Each structure stands twice: as structure tokens, then as C-alpha cells.
Amino acid sequence: MSWTDERIERLKAMWAEGKTASAIADDLGGVSRNAVIGKAHRLGLDSRPSPVKPGEDKGASAPAAAPAPSVAPASERAAPSRVKEKPAIAAILESAAPMPDDDLPAAPAAAPAPAPSTPAPAKTGETVMVYRSIGPGGFVRQGPGDQQPPIPPAPPRRLMPAKPAPEMADKTGLLDLNDRICKWPMGHPGEPDFHFCGQQANPGYPYCVQHCGVAYQAQLPRRDRRPPPPLPYGGPRVR
DNA sequence: CCCTGATTCGC
DNA sequence: GCGAATCAGG
Numbered sequence: 001m002s003w004t005d006e007r008i009e010r011l012k013a014m015w016a017e018g019k020t021a022s023a024i025a026d027d028l029g030g031v032s033r034n035a036v037i038g039k040a041h042r043l044g045l046d047s048r049p050s051p052v053k054p055g056e057d058k059g060a061s062a063p064a065a066a067p068a069p070s071v072a073p074a075s076e077r078a079a080p081s082r083v084k085e086k087p088a089i090a091a092i093l094e095s096a097a098p099m100p101d102d103d104l105p106a107a108p109a110a111a112p113a114p115a116p117s118t119p120a121p122a123k124t125g126e127t128v129m130v131y132r133s134i135g136p137g138g139f140v141r142q143g144p145g146d147q148q149p150p151i152p153p154a155p156p157r158r159l160m161p162a163k164p165a166p167e168m169a170d171k172t173g174l175l176d177l178n179d180r181i182c183k184w185p186m187g188h189p190g191e192p193d194f195h196f197c198g199q200q201a202n203p204g205y206p207y208c209v210q211h212c213g214v215a216y217q218a219q220l221p222r223r224d225r226r227p228p229p230p231l232p233y234g235g236p237r238v239r
Numbered sequence: 240c241c242c243t244g245a246t247t248c249g250c
Numbered sequence: 251g252c253g254a255a256t257c258a259g260g
Contacts (some may be wrong), residue, residue: 003251018241019244020244021243021244022242034244035252036248036253036255037243037244037245037246038253039253047244048245050243050244050245051258207244
């Protein structure tokens with residue numbers, strides 16, 4: 001089937017009515033859904049709300065949401081387009097790793113915490129609980145049914161920073177990560193000496209230059225790709 | 240699994 | 251230009 005003027009008009013009309021590409025293809029006959037979509041695009045017809053691409057916000061809707069200089073999306077964008085990332089762990093680490101350096105204002109001047117003498121009540125379902133500090137290292141919870149404040153347990157005399165395990169003394173741990181440090185995992189999570197590479201990160205990437213070389217590989221054009229090797233026993237079944 | 244529209248790319 | 255193949259969200 002070819003795209004005669006009549007068929008193109010029919011396509012335009014139905015597309016404008018909001019018919020799905022499948023419905024249009026059925027109606028016209030002799031063409032696939034993909035053919036309809038492809039033709040609609042080439043004709044420059046309006047884009048439909050794609051299930052894949054989130055509907056783009058018209059800027060006026062949320063001006064308050066300033067684009068925070070978050071690290072992960074920026075690095076994604078900076079990465080070359082035809083590149084695939086092997087370990088998905090990077091994204092997890094990006095979101096999980098606290099950034100002790102910048103990003104955190106030294107003193108929250110904008111939103112001063114409520115005075116310690118007036119603890120904010122926290123709602124738990126119907127009951128209103130009050131949390132009261134009992135000094136360093138502790139708090140008590142008081143519900144409305146509790147007449148007397150519970151006897152606070154003796155607070156520890158002083159709080160010591162947790163001592164890192166000796167084998168971690170000079171290794172890069174989760175809390176040491178920031179956007180300038182290579183987050184390539186060394187060893188396996190759960191092992192006592194699991195840590196991260198810790199070298200200087202390749203700017204815009206979560207890894208140092210060496211590990212970028214391991215994590216990223218250029219994606220070849222489709223015609224140049226080798227078919228994947230047959231999966232060993234136990235691989236997913238091909239239907 | 241099904242559906243959707245968008246995109247890519249060999250023809 | 252065409253449309254199958256592929257992608258990715260619902």
C-alpha cells in the first residue's frame with residue numbers, strides 16, 4: 001500500500017481526533033501501526049503524549065522547583081550519547097551517597113529549628129506523640145496516655161565517634177564519596193574491607209579515568225554489532 | 240504478557 | 251521516504 005493523498009488525509013484527520021496509531025492502521029488497512037506513526041512523524045503531525053517520554057512541563061507550572069545542581073542527572077547528560085553503562089551500581093551510589101562537603105549549608109539559617117524547649121508533636125495515626133530530648137544520645141517518647149514522663153535512661157557519659165575498622169583505616173568508604181571521587185566498588189558489599197576506588201573522578205563521570213574505561217564502551221552502529229554469544233545453560237529462555 | 244508513541248536505521 | 255525493529259513507560 002502506498003500513501004495516496006486520500007490515505008494521508010485520512011491519517012491526518014484521525015491523528016487529530018486522537019485515534020491511536022493502531023486504530024488508524026486498522027482503519028486504513030494494509031499498513032502497520034509503525035507505518036502510521038512513522039508517516040505521522042514525517043508529516044510533522046503533533047506529537048502524542050508518549051508513554052515513554054514524560055509530558056514536558058511548560059515552564060510556568062513549577063518555577064519554584066529550581067534545578068538543583070544534582071550530580072547524577074548532570075553526569076548522565078554529560079556522558080556521550082552512544083554509550084552504555086555496564087554497572088548500574090553507579091546510579092544507586094549517586095543517590096545513596098551523602099555529600100559531606102558542599103551542598104550542605106554549614107548552618108541552616110533559613111529554617112531555624114524549633115526551640116528545644118518546645119518539641120514538635122509528631123502524629124502517629126490518631127495518637128499524638130511527643131518526643132523529648134534527654135540529652136546527648138537519647139530521647140523519650142511520650143504519648144497522651146502517659147501521665148508521667150518516663151524515667152529517662154541514664155545517658156552515656158559521652159559519645160565517641162565510631163572507630164573505623166582497622167582494615168578500613170585508609171580506604172574509601174561510603175561516607176567518603178562525593179562527586180569528585182571514583183565510586184568504583186572494590187571487593188564486594190558485606191565484606192569487611194569493601195570500599196571504593198577513591199581516585200579522582202573523571203569530571204562528569206562517577207569513576208576515575210581507568211574505571212571509566214571499564215564501565216563505558218562505545219556503542220557500535222547496529223550493522224556492526226556482533227550477535228551476543230549463546231547463553232550458557234541457565235540463561236533466560238528465548239521464546 | 241498486553242498496550243502505547245518515539246526513535247533508529249537499513250533499505 | 252518507508253517501515254520493521256527496538257525502546258521504554260503504563
